[in-house]
Amino acid sequence: MRIRQMGFSQRLKAHRKILTLETLKFIAEYLKDRDARMAALRSGVPENYASRQGAWLKKHPIVLAALENELDEREELKLNKAIAEIERQMELCKELLGLQDY
Structure with a gap:
């Protein structure tokens, strides 16, 4: 039996309604300068994953919904x-x- 790794779109769908502390930190940091990579770094993502994780989080439905509100x-x-x-x-x-x- 082969175990298949979950792809990007499946991960996005699986976590679209889950607000984690890490996602919340990213939102708060992203609101400061709208730089996904720097927001990911400041929210605790390791440097070698920051660009990819920031880009992924920017597309997250919870992040998109939060960014619609002007704070x-x-x-x-x-x-x-x-x-x-x-x-x-x-x-x-x-x-x-x-x-x-x-």
Whole structure:
């Protein structure tokens, strides 16, 4: 039996309704300068994958929907604060579950 690797379009379809912390960080960073590669780098994507991942994320339905909304500076600040709070809560959960290395 041969296992087939999921292609780009299948991955995009499979994850079109899932908002991850990484995608949320990308959206916040992309709003700063509209540079997908730099946004991917700033959101934690390794340098050797940043261009490809940034291009992929720009086409993500959740990202496209988020970019349709025009955010002012206050809303962007609230978004960044919310992301920081999510990251803090994630670290707390990792600590409780003994997953600090992940």
